[in-house]
Amino acid sequence: MTITRAERIREASRQRRQQRRENMQNMIHEEATRQLSERGYEGFSLREVAEGIGYAPTTIYRYFRDKDDLIFSLFETAFQSFSAALDSARQKHTHPTEQLEAIGRAYVQFALDHPVQYRLLFMERGDLLSRLYERLKLAGNAYVGPMIVEEVVISGQNQGLFPPEVNPQYVASFLWAQVHGIASLGISCPDMFPTTVIEASLCSLPKTF
Amino acid sequence: MTITRAERIREASRQRRQQRRENMQNMIHEEATRQLSERGYEGFSLREVAEGIGYAPTTIYRYFRDKDDLIFSLFETAFQSFSAALDSARQKHTHPTEQLEAIGRAYVQFALDHPVQYRLLFMERGDLLSRLYERLKLAGNAYVGPMIVEEVVISGQNQGLFPPEVNPQYVASFLWAQVHGIASLGISCPDMFPTTVIEASLCSLPKTF
Amino acid sequence: MTITRAERIREASRQRRQQRRENMQNMIHEEATRQLSERGYEGFSLREVAEGIGYAPTTIYRYFRDKDDLIFSLFETAFQSFSAALDSARQKHTHPTEQLEAIGRAYVQFALDHPVQYRLLFMERGDLLSRLYERLKLAGNAYVGPMIVEEVVISGQNQGLFPPEVNPQYVASFLWAQVHGIASLGISCPDMFPTTVIEASLCSLPKTF
Amino acid sequence: MTITRAERIREASRQRRQQRRENMQNMIHEEATRQLSERGYEGFSLREVAEGIGYAPTTIYRYFRDKDDLIFSLFETAFQSFSAALDSARQKHTHPTEQLEAIGRAYVQFALDHPVQYRLLFMERGDLLSRLYERLKLAGNAYVGPMIVEEVVISGQNQGLFPPEVNPQYVASFLWAQVHGIASLGISCPDMFPTTVIEASLCSLPKTF
C-alpha cells in the first residue's frame, strides 16, 4: 500500500496540470464576461476573447468545445452565483414572508450588479435555461434558482401563512415575473426605469400578498 | 402674390416626388418588418431587405441614413402599434380599475403577438426608447405608450378610487414592471413560463390593487 | 421609332458595363484555372484567386455566387472547349471509322493539353457532369461532348460499317472508357504511363473494331 | 559466443517493444483505412484518426513521420490487397487468355469494391505510385501489381498465343488503360457510367485480342 516516489511525482504533476488548466479556463471566463458586458451578446466573439488574453484564437478551443460551450459555461457559472445569492438571502430569515421579500430584493440586486449575467440567464438564452432546468430536475434539485420561491411558498402554506388553495407553482411564477419585470426594465431601460423607480417598485412588492 | 405656372408645376412635381419617396419608404419598411419577424433582430440585414423588395442594397441608403436609422424607424412604428393597442383597450372601459386591467391584458397580448417588436421596444434597445421618449416629451405627449398608465392612475386618484398620497409615476412604473415581467418571460423563457402560467399571472394581477 | 440621344448613351453605358463585367469574369476565370493547375482541386481557394488578381476576396462574390458557382463555370467552359475539340476533329473526316479514330486522338490530346480541365470534367466532379448532361438532354443536345461518339456509331451502323445488332450507347461508352483510360493514366500517373506508352496505346485502339 | 542473461532480457524487451509498436501501428492503420473510406481522401484528417482510436493527435507522430507518411502506408497496404486480388484471380486459370480476362474483371471489381483505395492508388497520387514502383523494381519485383499483366503477356507470347513481335510492356499498358478506363469512370462518373455499362464494357474487352 505504499506509494512510490514516481507515483507521487506523477500525481503532483497531474494536479499542477489540472490547476493550470483551471486557471486558464478561469482566465478565459473572466475575459469572456468582460467582453460580453462591453460588446454585448451579439458582438461577442471568440477571436476577441483570445486576443484579450493574449492567445491565439485556436487556443480557446483547447478549453471549450466551441462558442456555445463557452457561453453555456458562462451561463452555468452565472446561474450558480445567482442561486447562491438567493439562497444566502433566504437563509438570513426564518419567516416565509420575510424570506420572500429578502429573495426578491436579492434577485433584483443581483440583476443590477451583474447585468450581463442576468441578461444571459433570463433575457437572451431561454433555451439554455430550460436545458439547465431539465438537468437539475433530473438530478433531483427541483428547487434551485428561481424555483427556491416555490419551496418557500409551500413552506408558507404549510405554516398556514398563505392560503392553501392556490397553486404554489403559479404563485412562484407570478412572483418571479414581478421581480423579473423590475430587474429587466432596470437593465434594459435604465433611463426610463431608474434606480429610484426600482427602489419604489421593490417597496410596493410586499403589498401584493 | 400670384403663383406662376412654373411654380405650380414645380410644386406638383415636388409632391409627386415626395409621394414616390414615401411609397418607397413604406415598401422598405414593410419588408424590413417582415424580415425582422422572420429572422429576428440579430439576423436582420440590409442586404436581405433590399433583396426582398428587388432593389440593390445601396438603394436603401437613399431612404434611410444607415441600418440604425431604418431600425429606429421600425422601432417608431412598433411603438405606434403598441400605443394604439393599449389606447384601444383603454377606450373600451370607463372605470379606471377596469381600464388598468384591460391595458395590462392588451400589453401582454401585444407582446405575445409581436415578440420581435416587443423585444425591440423594451428588451434590446433601451437607447431607442429613451430617444423616442425624449422626443415625445418635447412634443408634449408625455402620456404616450406605457405612460398611458400614469394618466389612468391620476384620473383614478382624482375620482377618489386610488389613494391620493402615492406618486402616480411610481405606481405606473410598478404596474409597467408587472406586465413587462409577464410579457418578457413569456417571450424569452417560453418553456419555463408557458401560456398557462402567463394566464394565471394575468389573473393574479388585479389583486395587487 | 427614333432613338433619343439619352437612350443611345444609356445603351452604350450598359454595354460598357457588361463588357467590363465579362472582362472581370474572364480574368477570374483565367486566374482560377491557373491556380487550379498549380494547387490542385483540393488546394483551390477563393482567397488565393482574389489575391492572384489583386482584388479583395469578397470581390469574387460579385461575379460568382459562391465557390461552387465559380467551379461550375470553369467546368462549363472546359466542357465547351472539350466539345469543340472533338467536334472539330470529327469534321475533318467523313468516314465513321476515321471519325472515331480522330475523335479518340483529339480526346486524349485535349486531356494532355489541359489536364486541369480534364480532371475537373471527368475525374473529380462526376456530379457536375451529370448535372450538365441532364441539362443538355433537356435542351435536346443529346449528342454533345463524349456523346458525339454515339452519334458516329449510329451513323456507322446506318452505313453498314458496324454490326447493326450492338447497342450504340454501349459501344460509345466502351470507346469512351478506352480513351479515358489512356488519357487519365497519362494525367495521373505520368511516370508509369509516359507519352510513348500513350502513343502506343492510341495506335492499338483502332484494332478494337 | 555465449549470450548473457542480460542480453537475452534486453532482446526480449526489444521484441516486446517492437511488438507493441507494430500493434499500435496496425491500430492506427485500420482506423485510418476506415476513415479514409468513410470521409474520403479530402476529408481525411489525423485528428479524427487519433480521436477514433482514443489517442491524442500527437501520438500518431510517434508512429508515422507525418500525414503523408501515414497515407503512403495506407497506399502500400491498398496496393498489396490490390495485387493479391489480381494474383488470386490469375491463379484460378492457366491459359494466358483466360488469365488476362480474369485479371481484368478482378481489377474492375476491386476498384468498385474499394473506390477510395483505388482513387488513392491510381487517380490521385501518381507520385506515390511511382515511388512505390521504384522501390519494388529495386527489390527485383518488377511484375507486381498492374505489372502482372506484362508477365502474362510474355508468357502468352512464349506459348505462341500472342504475336511475338509486339512489345509486351506496351500491350500490358494498353490493357491496363482499358480496365482503368472502365474502373475509373465507374468510380468518378457513376451516373454516366453505371453498372450496366460497366458490365457491357467488360464483356467487350476480350474481343480486343
Place this chain on the structure above:
DNA sequence: TATGAATGAGTATTCATTCAT
C-alpha cells in the same frame, strides 16, 4: 433615382505540426 463595384472588417472553425514534459 438607382446601382454596380469594391472593400475592410469580421465570423466560427479545422488542421497539421512543434515543443516541452
Place this chain on the structure above:
DNA sequence: AATGAATGAATACTCATTCAT
C-alpha cells in the same frame, strides 16, 4: 510512450458601407 499546450495558416462566407456613375 504519450500528451497537453499552443500556434499559424487557412477557409468560405456575410455584412455595412462608400464611391463613382
